[in-house]
Ligand SMILES: Nc1nc2c(ncn2[C@@H]2O[C@H](COP(=O)(O)OP(=O)(O)OP(=O)(O)O)[C@@H](O)[C@H]2O)c(=O)[nH]1
């Protein structure tokens with residue numbers, strides 16, 4: 001069911017907000033006009049609830065329709081407009097494990113509560129002006145954060161970092177637009193062109209400087225997308241190399257546990273395995289693969305083929321050289337092949353790879369420096385590590401981050417800066433920037449204001465869509481249907 005079918009609907013809804021499986025507590029959320037009155041009959045202290053002010057806790061029991069006790073609960077009582085949704089609402093904390101929660105939900109249905117749609121609570125918060133769309137999106141980001149850095153980025157957007165930036169840029173543009181429209185009115189009334197003074201674009205377009213500043217800030221937002229996406233979605237990092245190079249050892253080291261089998265027998269890893277790790281806060285899907293070699297063994301060959309396929313989808317591949325054997329011709333061939341794969345355009349990009357479709361990079365790493373030093377002549381083209389002792393790992397981590405993060409953003413991943421992480425936001429920032437640039441180019445070339453003004457208006461409108469001041473049913477439906485139930 002589309003959310004927008006419920007535009008203005010404040011009917012009482014209920015949903016389980018926790019996962020309802022294991023855990024000490026479950027929470028059922030209830031919201032809507034008259035929801036406290038509708039709930040009161042099943043609550044042991046119904047009278048107390050009906051007269052309770054907002055923002056209080058009430059302890060009591062929930063009974064089934066026959067009067068039998070279902071569970072002992074704690075109610076967080078909210079009164080409109082001081083709640084997440086802006087409506088009268090309850091958070092019912094009941095015993096965990098799911099059974100109590102399901103029975104309570106069933107009881108709520110009997111009383112007339114409708115099951116909340118995915119994201120309906122947040123949708124209502126938006127409809128009641130409690131959250132703008134960038135904050136709604138941040139809610140979704142926050143619950144799916146993979147690392148502490150992702151979490152902090154999402155929390156920044158939830159606190160309004162992006163909203164404020166958009167608003168400030170929009171205010172700049174509105175000033176320019178208002179000036180342009182005033183001039184237009186003037187010229188229409190008098191039937192003459194507005195005074196052009198001694199030249200200079202400032203006369204043609206009032207606030208031209210402010211508009212220039214807006215261009216820079218919009219461009220910075222557009223550029224932040226690759227970085228912010230990387231922090232939210234992460235990247236696929238594949239460890240490749242010849243048998244026995246130490247791929248599984250490195251995988252285990254980065255993971256911090258002995259997940260992949262390590263032996264001195266070449267060909268130990270037959271098929272790739274993967275795990276999520278955090279590298280400098282970036283969520284990384286790390287894959288250990290079967291060693292590259294010409295093999296007659298059918299099973300081994302299949303494993304090697306799958307390794308290759310994985311490399312083609314990676315954001316970054318670490319090619320491990322077995323330092324105790326040195327860089328051999330076979331290594332050079334495989335590296336050439338991997339790089340070629342990346343550059344011949346055949347690579348199928350993984351949706352979570354960074355840099356929006358650029359070729360997957362290959363980082364060559366010399367392993368086992370505890371046994372064999374990285375020759376000076378090769379220091380320029382590779383980093384040296386020991387997967388056994390951990391030597392060189394800090395440098396490797398730096399090299400990985402540098403390869404994953406767009407150049408201009410290196411080093412300041414953790415600095416709280418306004419950024420965009422949703423594709424919807426990126427498209428609108430691009431539109432706003434394109435219209436603004438077109439408007440300014442036209443104004444600078446002495447173009448007529450009645451052509452400049454609509455472009456400025458479109459630039460402002462695109463920003464309004466980001467926060468949701470301007471929104472359509474389609475946008476809202478597409479967005480909130482991706483939420484989970486209870487959010
Ligand atoms: N001295 C030393 N030995 C290492 C290092 N890394 C791995 N080894 C050893 O090298 C051998 C192979 O390590 P693995 O991690 O299994 O290598 P692999 O690349 O996964 O090998 P396959 O799965 O067979 O392709 C093991 O005996 C490891 O203990 C290192 O940095 N220094």
Ligand SMILES: [Mg+2]
Nearest residue numbers: 247248268269
């Ligand atoms: Mg292995």
